[in-house]
Amino acid sequence: MPKPAVNPLVAVFVGVIAVSFSALFVRLCTAPALIIATYRLLFTFLALAPFTLMQPRILLALDRRQILLSAASGLFLALHLVTWFTSLRYTSVASSTVLVTTQPVFVVIGSLLFFKEHISRRAIFGGCLALLGSVIIGASDFKAGGTALYGDLLALLAAVLVSGYLLIGRQLRKDIPLQGYTFVTYGVSSLTLTLAALVSKTPFTGYPARDWLLFIALALVCTVMGHTVFNWVLKYVSASVVSVSILGEPLGAILWAGIFLGEPPELRQIIGGSIIFCGLYLFTQVTAKAPQPAQ
Template sequence: MQTNTQVSPTLGLVAAIVAISGGAILIRWSQAPSSVAAFYRVLFTTVPLLPIAVWRYHDHFGRITRRDLVFATLSGIALAVHFAAWFESLSWTSVAASVTLVQAQPVFVALGAWLLLRERVTRRMAVGIAVAVSGMAAMSVGDFLGGVAVGPRPLYGNVLALVGAVMAAGYVLAGRSLRQRVDLIPYVVVVYSVCTATLLGIVVLDGHALTGYPPREWLLFVGLAVGPGLLGHTVINWALAHLDSSVVSVSLLGEPVGATILAAVFLSESPTLYTVAGGVVVLFGIYLTASERTV
């Protein structure tokens, strides 16, 4: 894919992966309830987009049909559950396991597209799904077989991370056709607004306070929005206009690797041999699935 941008898309993609990899570390550093951190992460990502949406795309919102609005709402709810489940998983399992498992969403996108949309699953994709699932199983039970685990309840945390991956796949599936008819900024604003409202409901139902946190927590909330949110996913969306989608998709597999390294440096958290071995298998399975879907 040709590009005439003065900024290297490859360098931008690398910086975005680093920014996303740091998200798990910021979540671990936060002492606020996970649902509160997730709420402010999405809220502070959405707010800067509102003036742009009102100024340049105000007339686009009226063109969104009722059917598209329903799918955007479902997409936003799925994204909210993704964030809530994944943020909570980091309280119970290792960073390496949580980030690797939640990154498995391409596997569930392929399964969902086959089950719900009757899309064809190639032999390579089937192998990739099988490999990824076997790696997930190894990660989830291996630590117990070895007698050593990272995290107070690693199996519970791993399940939450998988729920986050399934919900991320639902977010992608619900919004995939929608993005063909709705511009990026109006789509993101609607979906993120629904996501923010859903997370607010989760915070209220959990009985957590929205205020009263020390300055350190607010800096972490902003960091989650600016780092993984604006500098991470926004730059990735920009890179997609200059690089092949297969390159970008496979590059996202660098997040679990980066997060594991950062966790070792900043959290003194070393994953067990079973987590590393199972994680490698999962990443290989994701690679087979994702690279086939984007060819």
């Protein structure tokens, strides 16, 4: 394997920092959640599509099944972004980002149900810990008021939806290159969100200049420099390293929320979040050691 031009561990660190800005950018944006998600995926697609189109053989090599599954993955991604971005309107950045990070638990539950994959006792224990932390955060928000609890439930739903996206992607990436997969997935996701905005008559324009800068930042910083970097780095480091590193995303998001939004985490969020992180650390150490797909 040729030596990469960039140190993979440095790339992982950059990726974690990049994705940690997602919640902050969404909260700073005045546009509806649907429009934020639409432009994030649309601008990401437009930024990456030329690199795929320069290698048309990648797209021509995709069969009907791979195209349909990539399209389904795009639908899950679109629903995930809208649901998560909406949750940030109702609950705190701390609660929302910590709860949406529970997605590895739902990924493995899906793997068990659909692919009959084995789950170790250690992984089950870690998953139960993560869900316990989620209950602690949700129960506290129930006492605080129904609005915060609604946001928490949306964040958990967003975790379930992104799990569908990840489950399909993990299976497809064994057979198709990253460029082909992201072209179809991001393309279908962008189209789905655009159609949803048209049907709901949500305006595409009329937003302040800062919102447009935030749309671009969400695409280039959080998606291209974040999620796409994680996909690239899997060629050089184990999935367990990436999975555990991604747990730093909510920590960064909570830090930015405290600095820029005046939202320091509350005690119950610290307790619930700590339990979730401990559970997910155990969980990902066991479940993220599967063989890596071809890049």
